[in-house]
Structure formats: structure tokens, C-alpha cells
Amino acid sequence: MSTVTVDAVVLRRWDWGESDRRLSLLSRERGKFLCIARGARKPKSSLAGATEPLAAGTFEIAFGRRTNYVTQALPKHLFKQIRADFTRLNCALAWAELLDAAHGLETPSSGAFNLCLLGLAGIETSRTPLGALAWAELKLLGQLGYAPDFSGSKRGRNFVSAAAGGVVSSSQLGDFFDAQPCSWEVLVSLDKLQSLHEPPAFIKKSEDVLSALLPFWLHVLGHDLPAHKSLFKNGS
Numbered sequence: 001m002s003t004v005t006v007d008a009v010v011l012r013r014w015d016w017g018e019s020d021r022r023l024s025l026l027s028r029e030r031g032k033f034l035c036i037a038r039g040a041r042k043p044k045s046s047l048a049g050a051t052e053p054l055a056a057g058t059f060e061i062a063f064g065r066r067t068n069y070v071t072q073a074l075p076k077h078l079f080k081q082i083r084a085d086f087t088r089l090n091c092a093l094a095w096a097e098l099l100d101a102a103h104g105l106e107t108p109s110s111g112a113f114n115l116c117l118l119g120l121a122g123i124e125t126s127r128t129p130l131g132a133l134a135w136a137e138l139k140l141l142g143q144l145g146y147a148p149d150f151s152g153s154k155r156g157r158n159f160v161s162a163a164a165g166g167v168v169s170s171s172q173l174g175d176f177f178d179a180q181p182c183s184w185e186v187l188v189s190l191d192k193l194q195s196l197h198e199p200p201a202f203i204k205k206s207e208d209v210l211s212a213l214l215p216f217w218l219h220v221l222g223h224d225l226p227a228h229k230s231l232f233k234n235g236s
Contacts, residue, residue, distance in 0.1 A: 004029070004030070005059070006061060007027060009026050009096075010023055010024070010051060010055045011053070011097075019039050019045075020041065021036070022034065023035050023051055026103065026113055028110050028113040030106055031108045031109055035068035037051045037073070040070075046072075046073075047070060051073065052078070054083075056079070057076040057077070082124045090227070090231055095120065095133055097225060097226075102221065115140060118136065119133065130206035130207050131209060134206065144220065146220055148160075148162075148216055149167060151191050153167050153187035153188065154184065158187055159182065160212065161176035161178050163176050183205075210231065210232075
């Protein structure tokens with residue numbers, strides 16, 4: 001096995017064996033990869049805190065042919081303000097769910113890792129964490145090569161289509177079965193968010209703005225996002 005030190009964030013963790021944890025990590029150096037933290041569920045394990053979801057830090061990984069193992073971990077940021085707030089925590093878990101679903105294994109991308117941390121920082125500090133999550137999602141769509149066009153909307157009734165890649169006119173509705181109504185205010189916010197280089201401190205109608213992005217992710221990923229759906233009052 002070769003041992004490598006990486007900067008990473010825990011996207012997912014689940015129980016493995018009697019006392020181990022299996023992790024999905026997003027790293028700067030190796031992209032996303034899976035590994036096992038032996039004994040991390042034991043009460044006195046030095047790996048317990050560092051292997052919780054959303055923990056960011058430095059991980060020493062022994063990479064094997066079939067299985068990778070965490071040998072040491074030094075947490076640098078546990079995002080305590082996120083963990084202390086129900087809405088922020090749900091937003092952060094939805095962000096981690098999306099990152100995990102959007103990235104394949106071991107495709108290095110410092111941009112993806114940096115965006116992960118920026119998104120978490122925005123969710124932790126923004127007055128509207130749902131708005132910070134919407135900003136992060138738009139940036140991730142751009143990184144994946146799928147940047148919806150929300151410009152050109154007009155006051156009144158507008159429509160968006162994930163298949164069309166953004167706003168569609170009323171004359172195009174017959175061409176896109178997935179077209180849905182979207183308010184002008186929400187489209188203006190989405191268009192402005194795409195131009196920002198960091199998460200917004202505040203955004204109006206943040207839940208509606210974030211909800212408008214869900215069909216685009218379902219179109220890109222091809223499967224459901226349970227943590228995202230739980231963010232919305234009507235569950236959809």
C-alpha cells in the first residue's frame with residue numbers, strides 16, 4: 001500500500017463491520033474516493049470526530065488495490081455553527097449529498113474541493129443558508145459543464161425547463177414536457193447568483209430560488225436527492 005496525505009471533507013459515512021466506518025471523502029489531491037476508518041466507532045477512537053459528515057481536515061490514507069484505509073486524521077474545521085443550527089445542518093447535508101452524487105471516483109479537482117469548502121462556509125455564515133446553497137449549486141452546475149441560462153425573463157409568468165437549459169418562452173412549451181412556471185423574482189435572483197464569486201449574505205425567497213434548481217439536478221444526475229427534498233416545506 002502507498003500512503004498519501006490529503007486535504008479532504010467527509011461527504012458520507014456509514015457503519016462498517018463491528019466498529020469501523022466507511023467514508024466517502026472529497027479531496028483536493030485525489031478527488032472523491034472511498035475508504036475505511038478502522039475502529040472509528042469506538043468511544044475513545046482518535047478517528048471518531050474527524051470521520052463525522054462535513055468534517056474537513058488532513059487525512060493520511062493508505063491506498064490499496066481494493067480498499068483504502070484512514071491511518072491518521074487531523075480535523076481542521078468541524079463547522080460547529082452548522083451543527084448547532086437545524087436549517088444550516090440540513091443545507092450542509094444536502095450540499096454533501098449533491099457533491100457525492102455529482103462526482104465520480106478519483107477524478108482530481110482542486111476546483112471541486114475549494115467549492116465544497118466555500119459552499120459550507122456560506123451555509124455556515126449566510127443569513128439565508130438556503131440562498132448560499134443555491135449559489136453553491138449553480139457554481140457546481142457550471143463546473144460540470146451545465147450552466148442554465150436564467151436571463152431574458154420578463155415580469156409576470158415565466159417558464160423554465162431543465163431539458164432546454166433554462167428559461168423558455170410560452171411558444172416553446174410544447175417542445176419541452178418538463179417546462180414549469182417560475183416567478184420573475186426567482187429568475188432574477190438565479191441570474192444574479194450566477195455572477196457572484198462568493199455566497200451571498202442574504203437573498204430574498206431563498207427557498208423558492210433553491211427549489212427552482214432541483215429539476216435541473218434531477219435532469220443532470222438522473223436520480224432523486226432525498227436530502228434536498230427534505231429542505232422544502234412541501235417535500236418536493
